[in-house]
Structures are given as C-alpha cells and as structure tokens.
Amino acid sequence: MSDLLAARTQMALSLGFHIVFAEIGIAMPLLMVLAEWRWRRTGDEVFLRLAKRWAKGSAILFAVGAVSGTVLSFELGLLWPHFMQFAGPIIGLPFSLEGFAFFTEAIFLGVYLYGWNRISPRAHLTAGLLVAMSGAASAIFVVMVNAWMNTPTGVTMSGGQIASIDPIAGMLNPSSFQQSLHMLLAAYAATGLAVAGIHAAILLRKPDSRFHRRALTLALMMGTPAAILQPISGDVSARTVAIWQPTKLAALEGQFATERGAPLRIGGWPDVDAQRTRFALEVPRGLSLLAFHDIDAEVKGLAAFPRENWPPLPPVHVGFQLMVGLGTAMALVSLWAAVVMARTGDVMRHRWLLRALAIVTPFGFIATEAGWTVTEVGRQPWVVQGILRTADAVTPMPGLIVPMLAFAALYIGLSAIVVRLIMTMVRETM
Amino acid sequence: MSSASAFFSSIGLPEIIAGIMVLALNAYVLMGGADYGGGLWDLLASGPRRDAQRDLIAKSIAPIWEANHVWLIVVVVLMFTAFPLAFSTLAIVLHIPITLMLIGIVLRGSAFVFRSYGSSERRTRRRWGVAFASASTVTPIVLGVIIGSVASGDVATASGRIGAARFTEIFVSPWLAPFPIAVGLFALALFAFLAAVYLTVEAGDDAALRDDFRARALAAALAVAFFAAVALFLSRRAAPRVIEGVVGGSWAWLLHLCTAISAVTAILALWGRNFRLARLAAAAQITLILWGWAVSQYPFIVPMTVSIRQASAPSVTLTLLLIGLGGGALVLIPSLRYLLRTFAGRAAEAKESSS
Numbered sequence: 001m002s003d004l005l006a007a008r009t010q011m012a013l014s015l016g017f018h019i020v021f022a023e024i025g026i027a028m029p030l031l032m033v034l035a036e037w038r039w040r041r042t043g044d045e046v047f048l049r050l051a052k053r054w055a056k057g058s059a060i061l062f063a064v065g066a067v068s069g070t071v072l073s074f075e076l077g078l079l080w081p082h083f084m085q086f087a088g089p090i091i092g093l094p095f096s097l098e099g100f101a102f103f104t105e106a107i108f109l110g111v112y113l114y115g116w117n118r119i120s121p122r123a124h125l126t127a128g129l130l131v132a133m134s135g136a137a138s139a140i141f142v143v144m145v146n147a148w149m150n151t152p153t154g155v156t157m158s159g160g161q162i163a164s165i166d167p168i169a170g171m172l173n174p175s176s177f178q179q180s181l182h183m184l185l186a187a188y189a190a191t192g193l194a195v196a197g198i199h200a201a202i203l204l205r206k207p208d209s210r211f212h213r214r215a216l217t218l219a220l221m222m223g224t225p226a227a228i229l230q231p232i233s234g235d236v237s238a239r240t241v242a243i244w245q246p247t248k249l250a251a252l253e254g255q256f257a258t259e260r261g262a263p264l265r266i267g268g269w270p271d272v273d274a275q276r277t278r279f280a281l282e283v284p285r286g287l288s289l290l291a292f293h294d295i296d297a298e299v300k301g302l303a304a305f306p307r308e309n310w311p312p313l314p315p316v317h318v319g320f321q322l323m324v325g326l327g328t329a330m331a332l333v334s335l336w337a338a339v340v341m342a343r344t345g346d347v348m349r350h351r352w353l354l355r356a357l358a359i360v361t362p363f364g365f366i367a368t369e370a371g372w373t374v375t376e377v378g379r380q381p382w383v384v385q386g387i388l389r390t391a392d393a394v395t396p397m398p399g400l401i402v403p404m405l406a407f408a409a410l411y412i413g414l415s416a417i418v419v420r421l422i423m424t425m426v427r428e429t430m
Numbered sequence: 431m432s433s434a435s436a437f438f439s440s441i442g443l444p445e446i447i448a449g450i451m452v453l454a455l456n457a458y459v460l461m462g463g464a465d466y467g468g469g470l471w472d473l474l475a476s477g478p479r480r481d482a483q484r485d486l487i488a489k490s491i492a493p494i495w496e497a498n499h500v501w502l503i504v505v506v507v508l509m510f511t512a513f514p515l516a517f518s519t520l521a522i523v524l525h526i527p528i529t530l531m532l533i534g535i536v537l538r539g540s541a542f543v544f545r546s547y548g549s550s551e552r553r554t555r556r557r558w559g560v561a562f563a564s565a566s567t568v569t570p571i572v573l574g575v576i577i578g579s580v581a582s583g584d585v586a587t588a589s590g591r592i593g594a595a596r597f598t599e600i601f602v603s604p605w606l607a608p609f610p611i612a613v614g615l616f617a618l619a620l621f622a623f624l625a626a627v628y629l630t631v632e633a634g635d636d637a638a639l640r641d642d643f644r645a646r647a648l649a650a651a652l653a654v655a656f657f658a659a660v661a662l663f664l665s666r667r668a669a670p671r672v673i674e675g676v677v678g679g680s681w682a683w684l685l686h687l688c689t690a691i692s693a694v695t696a697i698l699a700l701w702g703r704n705f706r707l708a709r710l711a712a713a714a715q716i717t718l719i720l721w722g723w724a725v726s727q728y729p730f731i732v733p734m735t736v737s738i739r740q741a742s743a744p745s746v747t748l749t750l751l752l753i754g755l756g757g758g759a760l761v762l763i764p765s766l767r768y769l770l771r772t773f774a775g776r777a778a779e780a781k782e783s784s785s
Contacts (some may be wrong), residue, residue, distance in 0.1 A: 047571050060543050067539035071532045073506050077521030078528060083520040084510050089743035092511020093725055093750050099504050100758035106496035107769045114493040117771055396592050397525045410533060414540055421548050430457060 004391055006400035007079040010407055012376070014072055017035055017411040019372055020063030020365050026135040026184070027191030027222065028058040033128035034218050046210050052116075057425060059113055064418060066106065068411075070219045079400070083383050083393035086162070090170040098141035103268055104134035121323045124308055139187065140180040147175035150375065152246045152384050160339070174244055179375075182239070185226045185233050186371065190364025192223020197361025200354040202430060211429060213348050216357075220347065224334035227364075231331050234324070235290065242291040246300045246386060248378040251311045252320035253287055253302045254280060262287040262299035267321055270313040275303065277317070311380040319373040326367040333360050440729070444742040446666070447512040448731065450755060451505055452724045458501035459720055460713055462625070463617075465495050467625025469538060469566020470567065470618065471646060472559060482639055484559065487625075490632045492546060493773045499539070507706070511751055515741035516731040519578075522583045527572050527605050534569030567618065574617025578610030581723060582669040585649065586735040609661065609668030616657035620716055623650035627696065627712040630705040636652050644700055647708070651697050685725065689718040 001009075032054040039047035073095075077084045108130040115124055125187040148154075154170030156163045167224025196219035199212045208210065242249045249255070254270045254277030255262055265286045288297040302310055333356045340347050347353055470488040510517040521528065538561075545558035575593040579585050584604035592600055604610075626647035633640040696711035729737045742748065 013758055056547050063496065063539055066499070067536045070499065070503055074521070074528055074532055075504050077506075077510060077517050078525050081518035081521045084513040088510040088514035088517065089747040092743070092747060093754055095507045096504075096511060096754050097438050097758070098752060099500065099507050100754075100762055102503065103497060103500045103758075103762050104765055106500050107765045110493040110497060110769055111772055124459075140590040165744055165746065167747055185520065199501055255596070395522050395525065397522060398597060403525075403529050406529070406533065410536060414536070417540075417544065421544065424549070 001401050003398060003400040004394050006404045007394050008390065010404040011075065011079055012373075013404070013408055013411060014068065014075055015372065015376070016369055018065065018068040018072055019368055021061050021068060022139065023187040023365070023368060024061045024191050025058070025065040025105075026132075026139050026187040028054060028061060028235055029112075029128060029132040029135055030188070030222055031191070031218060032058055032112075033125065033132055034221065035214075036125055038126060038214075038218070040125065042172040044214075045380050046214050049211065050215055051316040053425070053429065055113055057422065059109070059257055060418065060421060062105075062109060064414060066102075069102070071407075072132060078403075079395055080383065080390075080393040081395050083101055083388060086388055086393075087148075087384060090152075090165050090167050092139040093167045094144040094171050097305055098138050101134045101137040101141060103134065105131055105138060108134070114123070136184055139183055143183045144171055144173075144176045146375070147179040148173045148382050150179070150248075150379055151175040151240070152387055155387070157387065175237075175240055178233070178240050181277070182230070182237050182371075185230045186364065186368050187331060188226035189230055189334075190368055192221075193227060193334070193357070193364050194221050194361050195219040195259075196223055197359075198426060199359050200357035201361070202426075203348060204351065204354050204358065206430070207348065214349070220334075220337055220341075221342045224337055227327075227330040227334040228338070230327055234327065239291060239293070242299075245379070247302065247305050247309060248311065248316070248375075249291060250300060250302045251313055251378055252374055253291075253299075254313070254317045255299055255394045258298065258304050259301065260288065260298045261285040262291075262301075268317070272319045303372065308379060316374055316378045319370040319377070323367045323370040323374060326363040330360055330363050330367070335359060336360050338419070443732050443745060443752065444512070444730060444738045445729075446737050447508065447742075447751060451508045451512070452721065454501050454508060455506045456717055456720050458498070458505060459621075459716055461494070461498035462501055463570065463621040463716070464625045465491050465498055466538075466570040466618075467621035467623070467650075468564045468629070469563045470622045471629070471643075473563035473567055473644055474646075477642065479639055479642055482636075483642060486629060486633060486636075486639060488542075488546070490629065491542070494769060495539075495542065497769060502535075505768050508751075512743050512748055513731055513736075513738070513741040516736050519732050519736055523588045523600060523604055524576055524579065526580075531569055531572040531576065534565045534572060537566035538569060541565065545667065551585055563664065565566060570618045570621050571611075571614035574614035575605050575610040577617070577723070578613025578669075579605035579607070580732055581613070581775065582607070582609050583733045584668075586730075586732045589732070590735065605727060609664040609670065611764075612657060612661040612664050616654070616661050619653035619657050620719070623647060623654050624712055624716060627700065627705070627708050630700070631709050640705070644703070644705075647700050647712075648697070648725055651700075653727045654693075682722070682726070682743075684702070685718060685722045689722060691749050692718060 010107060013278075032051050035047050035051035035054060038044065064244035081186075108127040111119070111127040112124065112131055115127065119127070122214055148170050151174045152170070153173040154166040154168065156165075157300060196216055199216040199219060202212045203209065203216060238249070241252075253262075253264050256275045256277070261284070263282040263284050265277050265282055268277045270277045285295040287299055290296045291297065302313075333353075336356065337347055337353060340350050340353055344350070379385055381389050381391065383393045468491050471489050472484050475481075475487075477483075506517075509520075541561035545555050545562060548554065548558065573602045582604070584607070588595075588600045588604045625641045627755040629643040630640050630647060633643060692711045695716055696708050699705070699708035699711055727733050729739065731738055731741055743751075
C-alpha cells in the first residue's frame with residue numbers, strides 16, 4: 001500500500017467513524033430535550049425516564065464523537081500538512097467558529113447531564129436546547145470547510161501561488177448552504193429513524209409498552225420531516241454539483257459521453273475500459289431533467305475531461321446509487337408513517353408499518369457513509385477542487401500504513417464496545 | 431528598560447494571536463492538565479480510602495472534562511489558521527508523538543464514559559478505570575515531550591533536513607531524547623501536583639480524604655522540583671536557546687521570582703491547610719512556567735527557524751480571526767463561568783444524579 005493510499009484510508013476511516021457519532025451528537029440532544037419538555041408539560045413520568053435514557057446514550061456517543069473529532073483536527077495536519085499550510089488561513093475562520101460552538105455544546109452537555117438537581121427546570125431545559133443548537137451550529141461550520149474544498153472561492157492563484165485570499169467568501173462558497181442543509185437533515189433523519197426503528201422492533205413484540213410508544217412517537221416527530229425533506233435538499237445539492245463539479249456529476253451518474261437529453265441511470269456498474277455504464281436501468285432524459293431542470297440540457301460526460309482528473313468511478317457511482325436508494329426508502333416509509341398518523345392518529349397498531357420502520361433502522365447511517373464517499377472520493381484527485389491535488393498534500397513521513405492500521409484497530413474496537421453498550425441499554429428497557 | 435520598549439513596539443496582530451494561543455494552552459493546562467493528573471491519582475489510589483479517592487476524582491471530572499479538552503482543539507485551530515507554516519512543520523516532524531498523544535486522548539475519554547455509563551459490574555468498571563488512568567498518565571508525558579522537542583530546536587533542524595537524512599534522524603530523534611523526556615515527566619509531575627491541590631478543595635469537609643490529597647500534593651511538589659532540576663540541567667546542552675531565555679532574558683528574572691514565590695506559597699499554604707490559597711498559588715505557578723517557556727521562545731514558534739512573523743497568515747485572516755475570537759469569548763466566558771459555578775467544590779457532596 002502506498003503512503004498516499006494509506007493516508008487516504010486513514011482519513012476515510014477517521015471521518016467515516018466520526019460522522020456517525022457526530023450525527024447522533026447533533027440529533028440525540030434534540031430528542032432528549034423533546035422528551036424532557038413533554039415531561040414538564042404533561043407530568044408523565046414515562047417522558048422523564050425517556051429523557052434520562054436518551055441523555056445517557058447521548059453522553060456516551062457524544063464523548064466518542066468528541067475524542068474522534070479531536071483526532072481529526074490534528075490528522076488534517078498529520079496526514080495533509082501541505083493542504084493545511086495552504087488552506088489554513090482561508091478555512092480557519094469556520095473552524096474557529098466551530099471551536100466555540102463545540103465549546104458551548106460540551107459545556108451545556110455537562111450542565112444537562114449532571115445538573116438535574118442543581119438548576120431550575122427552565123435552566124435545565126434551556127441547557128439541553130443549547131446543546132442541540134450548538135451541535136447543529138458545529139455541523140454547519142465544519143461542513144462549510146468541506147464545501148469550500150468542493151467549490152473553493154475566496155482564493156486567487158497566480159503561478160501556483162496564492163495571490164490573495166478572502167476568508168468570508170471562502171466560508172460562503174457556492175456549496176456551503178446546500179451541503180450544510182443536506183448534512184443536518186441527514187443527521188436528524190438517520191438518528192430519528194434509527195431510534196424509531198429500534199422502538200418499533202420492540203413494539204412488535206410488546207405492543208402495549210407506554211415507554212416504547214412514547215419513544216417511537218418522539219423519534220418519528222424528528223426523523224420523518226427530515227427524511228421527507230432530504231430528497232429535495234439532495235436535488236439542490238446535485239444541481240450545485242452539476243454546475244461546479246461536472247466531473248463529479250459525470251462520475252456519480254456514470255455519464256461517459258457528453259450528450260443532450262442525458263438519461264438517468266439507476267444502478268449499474270461503470271466499466272472504465274469500455275467507457276460505458278453497464279446493467280443500469282435508464283430513464284430517458286432523466287439526468288438532464290434532474291441536474292438542470294431541462295430535459296434537453298447538455299450534460300458533460302467524463303470523456304470531456306482529462307483522464308488524470310477522473311475520480312475512481314465504481315465507489316462514486318455505486319455510493320451515489322446506494323445513498324439515493326436508501327434515502328428514497330426512508331422518505332417513503334416516513335410518508336407512510338405520516339399518512340397513517342394523519343388518518344388514524346396511531347401508528348402503533350399498524351404492524352406492517354412497524355416492520356418497515358424496523359427494517360430501515362440502519363439505512364440513514366449507511367446512506368450517510370455512502371454520501372460521504374460520493375462527495376469525498378468524487379472530488380479526487382483533488383483535495384481542493386481544481387487547485388491542490390491530494391497527492392501533493394500528503395506528508396513526507398513514510399510508513400503511513402502503521403498509523404493507519406493503529407487507528408483502524410482503535411476505531412473497530414471502539415465501535416464494537418459502543419454497539420454492545422447501546423444494545424445493553426436498549427435491552428434494559430425491555 | 432529599552433529592551434522592554436523594543437519588545438512592545440514589535441507587538442502586532444500576529445503577536446497578539448500568538449499570545450491568545452498561549453492563553454488557550456494555559457487554560458488547557460490548568461483545566462485539562464488537572465484531569466490528566468486526576469487520572470494519575472486514580473491509578474495510584476491507595477490506603478483505606480482508595481475507593482473514596484477514585485470516586486472524588488470521577489465526580490470532580492465528570493461534568494467538566496469534555497469542556498476542558500476543547501481548549502486543545504482551540505490551540506490547534508489557532509495554530510493552523512494563524513501560523514500554518516508552524517503547524518505543518520510540527521505535524522510533519524512530530525507525527526509519531528502527536529499520534530501517540532491522540533491515541534491516549536481517545537482511550538482516556540472513551541474509557542471514562544464507558545466506566546461512568548457502562549456496566550455497573552465492579553470488575554468491568556475497574557477495567558475501564560485502569561484504561562482511563564493509564565492513558566491519563568501517558569498522554570501528558572507525550573504532550574510534554576512534544577513541547578520539549580520544540581523548545582530544543584531539534585524539530586526545526588529536522589524539518590530542514592527532510593529528504594536528506596535517515597528516517598530516525600528526522601522523525602524520531604528530535605523527540606526521543608533525554609531533554610524532551612525530562613520535560614514530559616516534568617509536565618506529568620506538574621499536572622499531578624495541580625490535580626492533587628484541586629482535589630484538596632473538592633474534598634470539602636471530608637478531612638481524611640482532604641489529607642490524602644494534601645500528602646499527595648506535597649509528594650508531587652517534590653517530583654516537580656526534581657524534574658525541573660533535571661530538565662534545567664539537560665537543557666544546558668539540549669536547548670541552549672531556552673536556557674538563555676529562561677535564565678538570561680531581560681525580564682526573565684522577574685518571571686522566575688514570581689514563579690518561585692507562587693511555588694513556595696503553594697507549598698506553605700498546603701502545609702498550613704489553606705487549600706484555597708494553595709489552589710490559587712499552584713495555578714499561578716503553572717501559568718508562570720508556561721509563559722516563561724513561551725517568552726523564552728519569542729519571537730519563534732518553532733525555534734530557531736520558524737518565527738511568528740514568518741509563519742503568520744495574511745492580515746485579513748488574522749483580523750477576522752480576532753473578531754471571531756472576540757465574539758466567541760462573549761459566548762464562552764459566561765458559559766464557562768456558569769458551568770464551573772454550577773459544579774464547583776461540591777463534588778464530595780454530590781449524589782450520582784445522572785443515573
């Protein structure tokens with residue numbers, strides 16, 4: 001394994017590990033605040049139990065998210081020192097704002113977890129709300145940095161050197177809004193439906209448990225609106241990619257030739273040598289319609305770009321299909337739940353819906369990993385689109401396979417422990 | 431006084447940001463450092479009140495440790511935003527110790543929450559406790575090693591020889607050397623001292639427990655003095671620049687006088703059981719040591735090649751960063767005060783309220 005590949009693998013592992021905990025760290029506090037708010041309003045002790053359960057889960061997952069986030073802030077330099085030397089002054093601003101948001105989150109999580117008997121009910125609820133809000137703010141700032149790597153604005157180059165920079169323009173780059181929205185919705189949808197799925201599975205066996213019925217209702221309140229809105233946000237994101245990163249669009253759609261009225265390919269496998277995508281179900285003119293909202297629009301194919309600027313095609317295309325497929329399933333199940341809720345006011349007796357919810361439990365997190373793969377691998381060979389190549393950013397330190405394997409072992413071990421802890425916690429409620 | 435006025439006239443935006451960076455590191459050392467020290471005392475808990483000692487440590491740390499460790503992220507972000515050249519130099523040459531420190535940070539944080547929220551079975555909890563305590567002990571040593579190797583000037587030298595020297599000469603020998611290791615042990619001793627002093631206050635009315643930590647604080651003070659002497663002795667060869675700044679700088683003597691006064695005050699206050707004064711003096715002592723190091727390196731971030739000015743980002747970045755830091759501080763300072771006031775000094779009486 002080359003050092004570059006080892007560095008990329010370590011970065012992918014670290015981000016892939018962190019992103020799940022970050023999503024839960026954003027969304028779980030909202031659930032715990034919702035539960036506490038319901039308890040304060042109704043006096044129903046079941047909501048209090050639920051709030052404390054969810055707070056306990058949040059504490060574990062947030063801590064693992066926090067330490068893996070600390071690792072990432074260093075890893076940017078350990079693995080990609082030339083990238084950070086180049087980009088630090090431009091993207092440092094959102095990173096430092098993220099630092100303060102993270103501070104607020106950590107402070108008020110401490111207040112929330114240990115302050116049940118020390119501060120007033122109103123102050124306690126406010127602390128929880130601040131955790132939820134600053135978690136969302138952290139996500140927005142960090143994703144702004146990634147958005148800048150995709151659509152770098154606020155930097156002018158001359159002869160391979162930076163001529164001038166504008167960090168505000170860099171922060172408000174063309175992808176910032178779209179990517180942040182997509183990430184936030186992903187966090188609420190993935191976490192909400194995962195929690196809903198767990199409680200739905202238990203309700204299939206114990207249909208009368210008040211604890212699990214209340215938990216399911218709250219989780220659906222958070223997860224379903226996000227899952228239903230996510231395809232719209234995805235469309236906005238894809239259109240930005242179509243304009244600013246045509247190579248990435250061609251890669252994720254498996255579009256080799258430049259054509260007007262390009263078809264939308266569902267599934268399939270991009271055959272790089274034959275320069276065509278095989279086995280895909282093609283919807284005529286679908287891609288032109290989706291990407292440019294015009295059935296005759298021209299879509300640039302990969303052939304229009306030099307081969308050395310192509311990203312690795314199979315992971316990008318398959319990752320995109322996976323993300324869209326799972327996201328669609330989540331949106332459909334959410335719509336179904338909303339319809340059942342509106343018509344009968346009770347989702348609990350609808351066993352088929354409970355089964356469907358149980359099945360989609362992991363979908364959001366898998367879709368997140370797939371989507372993250374699409375945006376990161378789809379940007380290759382660039383670390384900063386069109387400006388800095390990943391190969392030019394890597395550290396000169398040799399033997400990078402060693403830290404990569406060390407972090408892989410660490411993260412696999414931690415994942416196993418966290419999964420076991422959560423399973424034990426769920427079992428305790430049964 | 432002419433050197434002082436020359437010093438002040440050389441202060442600009444980059445120096446102010448560098449100062450804020452040291453301030454953030456200072457906060458990390460005072461808050462996060464005490465958490466590490468607490469881990470060491472968990473590892474070394476002994477005597478009839480062994481479990482009570484561990485309990486007090488856990489309860490003191492639990493609500494605040496997450497926030498305490500954000501300071502380190504602030505230091506890193508400030509460095510790569512404002513001094514990207516310094517950041518990349520350190521990240522390349524010190525790849526191995528930084529990675530070791532990160533693994534330590536991940537292990538101690540995870541083990542701590544696994545112990546707090548995981549299985550209530552005694553053996554499992556103890557296992558996580560050992561993981562937390564060992565990682566807490568090793569991590570500050572590595573942090574001190576990193577600081578020591580930067581101060582020695584060997585990082586900058588190695589950075590200039592990348593591609594022209596063997597692997598070990600660039601990536602290992604700048605930090606795996608007597609002086610950085612002495613600084614690492616000095617850091618651990620300082621953190622242990624700080625934690626023990628804090629814990630005497632946290633113990634509140636429990637006189638026996640308080641005396642346990644008083645004895646530990648006094649022992650740690652001896653270790654601090656010992657490793658300070660060792661580091662100072664080794665630095666004559668390993669870090670002449672630092673020794674020149676620390677011993678011979680124009681107003682270094684004032685800094686040292688204050689450091690000595692706070693060290694003596696801390697010990698006397700411990701002896702006389704004035705624990706709040708001891709806490710104040712210990713914090714002052716560590717603060718002065720840190721600033722003594724920072725001032726001795728001035729104007730270098732990575733002595734002797736990467737200076738503050740050389741490494742500095744364009745002024746538009748620094749201006750925006752300063753505005754961002756100001757806005758952030760407006761949110762952070764009241765929040766932090768609220769957190770500390772909500773939980774201060776009441777760890778001993780606290781009931782496990784989160785279960």
